[in-house]
Amino acid sequence: xxxxxxxxxxxxRLRNKPVMWLGPPNFQVIASGRDVDVNKYSRHAIVGDxxxxxxxxxxxxxxxxDEGDYRCTVFSVPPAQDARITVIxxxxxxxxxxxxxxxxxxxxxxxxxxxxxxxxxxxxxxxYNGTQKFVIPAADEDEGNAPGEVSLTLLVRFxxxxxxxxxxxxxxxxxxxxxxxxxxxxxxxxxxxxxxxKAEQTSVTVTEGQPANLTxxxxxxxxxxxxxxxLAGSMSQNRLERTRTTAAADSSNDExxxxxxxxxxxxxxxxxxxxxxxxxxxxxxxxxHFILQAPSSTYLxxxxxx
Numbered sequence: 001x002x003x004x005x006x007x008x009x010x011x012x013r014l015r016n017k018p019v020m021w022l023g024p025p026n027f028q029v030i031a032s033g034r035d036v037d038v039n040k041y042s043r044h045a046i047v048g049d050x051x052x053x054x055x056x057x058x059x060x061x062x063x064x065x066d067e068g069d070y071r072c073t074v075f076s077v078p079p080a081q082d083a084r085i086t087v088i089x090x091x092x093x094x095x096x097x098x099x100x101x102x103x104x105x106x107x108x109x110x111x112x113x114x115x116x117x118x119x120x121x122x123x124x125x126x127x128y129n130g131t132q133k134f135v136i137p138a139a140d141e142d143e144g145n146a147p148g149e150v151s152l153t154l155l156v157r158f159x160x161x162x163x164x165x166x167x168x169x170x171x172x173x174x175x176x177x178x179x180x181x182x183x184x185x186x187x188x189x190x191x192x193x194x195x196x197x198k199a200e201q202t203s204v205t206v207t208e209g210q211p212a213n214l215t216x217x218x219x220x221x222x223x224x225x226x227x228x229x230x231l232a233g234s235m236s237q238n239r240l241e242r243t244r245t246t247a248a249a250d251s252s253n254d255e256x257x258x259x260x261x262x263x264x265x266x267x268x269x270x271x272x273x274x275x276x277x278x279x280x281x282x283x284x285x286x287x288x289h290f291i292l293q294a295p296s297s298t299y300l301x302x303x304x305x306x
Contacts, residue, residue, distance in 0.1 A: 001062060001063060001064065001087055001088065001089050002061055002062065002063075003061075003062055004058065004059065004060050004061070004062070005058070005059050005062050005066075005085060006047070006056050006057070006058045006059075007021075007056065007057040007058075007059075007070055007072070007083045007085075008048075008054075008056045009021070009054070009055050009056060009057070009072030009080065010048070010052065010053045010054045010055065010056075011053040011055075011074060011077070012053060013053075014053045014074070017074050017075060017076070017077070018032055018033050018074070018075070019031075019032075019033060019055040019072065019073075019074050020032050020072075020073050020074070020075075021046070021055070021057045021070065021071070021072055022070065022071045022073065023057075023066075023068060023069070023070045023071070024065075024066070024067065024068025024069065024070075025068065027069070027071060030044055030057065030070075031044065031046050031055075031057065033046075033055075034046040034050065034055070043059055043060045043061050044057065044058070044059050044060075045057075045058045045060075046058075055072065057070065057072070059085075062085070062087055063087065064087045064089060064120060066085055066087060067085055067086055067087040068084070068085065069082045069083070069084050070082065070083045070084070070085065071083075086176075087120070088120065088121075088174060088176050088179050088180050089118075089119055089120035090119055090174070090180045090183075091116050091117065091118045091119035091123060091172060091183060092117075092118050092119075093117075093118075093183075094116075094172065094183040094184060094185045095114050095115060095116040095123075095125065095170045095171075095172045095183065095184070095185050096114070096115050096116075096185060097112055097113070097114055097168075097170055097185050097187045098112070098113045098115065099111050099112035099113055101168075101187045101188065101189050101190065102190045103190065103192070104159055104163075104189060104190060104191045104192065105159070105191070105192050105193070106159055106160055106161050106163075106191055106192065106193035106194075107158065107159065107160075108158075108159055109155070109156060109157050109158065109159065110154070110155070110156040110159055110163075110189070111153065111154070111155055111156075112127075112153070112154045112168065112170075112187065113151055113152070113153045113154075114127065114151060114152050114153075114154070114170030114172075114185070115149065115150070115151040116149070116150050116151075116172045116183075117146070117148060117149045118148055119148070119172075119174060121174055121175070122148065122150050122174075123150065123172040123173055123174045123175075123182075123183075124150075124172075124173050124174075124175065125150060125151070125152035125170060125171065125172055125173075126152070126170070126171050126173070127152065127154045127168065127169070127170055127171075128168070128169040128170075128171060129166060129167070129168055129169075130166070130167055130169075134154060136152065136154070152170070154168070154170075159189075159191050160191075160193075161191065161193040161221070163189055163191045164189060164190065164191040164192075164193070164221055165188055165189065165190070165191075166188070166189045166191075167186050167187075167188055168186065168187050168188075168189065169184050169185065169186040169187075170184060170185050170186075171183075171184040172184065190221070191221065192221045192222065193220060193221055194220060195218055195219060195220025195224040196218070196219050196220065197216060197217070197218045197219075197224070197226075198216075198217045198218075199214070199215065199216055199217070200215040200217065201214070201215070214228075216228075
């Protein structure tokens with residue numbers, strides 16, 4: 001819409017026969033020869049080299065009312081094939097996505113609705129997970145509650161931890177990619193899931209008086225908080241040095257190493273999610289046990305959760 005369109009028409013050996021252009025609605029006369037009814041068709045003109053039999057119809061500032069079939073004809077001469085103008089009006093804005101995306105839980109479902117308003121013709125909507133298109137029956141597409149509105153709902157019955165930070169995109173396509181580019185909107189999911197904790201080594205043997213390195217790896221969303229404690233007996237915390245390795249800001253992984261100086265007995269790492277620190281309901285606490293002993297001792301490693 002708003003562009004200039006030229007429809008081409010020429011005749012060989014015309015011999016002064018009048019050329020007529022007919023157009024919508026119902027093939028009304030637009031021009032006879034090179035004369036255009038400017039009162040009705042002020043944006044139309046006949047252009048081209050008349051000596052070569054060129055009678056091209058040029059339309060400025062094309063509008064929706066210009067859409068339809070056009071015919072260039074001369075009396076007693078078989079008409080050429082009709083030309084058709086299709087006027088595309090893009091939606092004024094990209095589609096919108098409604099539904100919860102920030103506080104989702106693994107094991108629960110997801111419902112998102114994409115809605116597009118305006119445009120001619122109305123666009124077709126589709127959902128993508130990254131570059132993978134969701135297969136949604138065409139019957140589920142709804143023209144909405146208002147004229148000129150279309151919507152499509154995405155239903156995911158079961159979310160997992162792997163859906164965290166997934167990019168779900170709604171694409172609006174009018175079917176004419178060479179004329180108007182499809183528009184799209186993306187939502188990034190925040191799926192919360194219970195933490196898991198893993199010890200790289202569940203048994204460590206050290207010489208008495210020497211430091212021992214214990215490493216605990218935790219994953220969860222919200223990001224877990226790692227706590228260390230000695231499960232059998234007590235020990236001064238100044239004999240425990242902690243080194244924390246935190247993953248990137250968009251990750252849910254944490255790794256922490258504790259160096260116990262001159263310690264023996266059973267140690268444990270307790271992994272608490274942020275939820276357990278007062279932001280809503282508690283989640284399960286997971287423990288990893290490490291056994292530290294002198295080299296001459298016999299030991300068994302364990303890794304459990306309660």
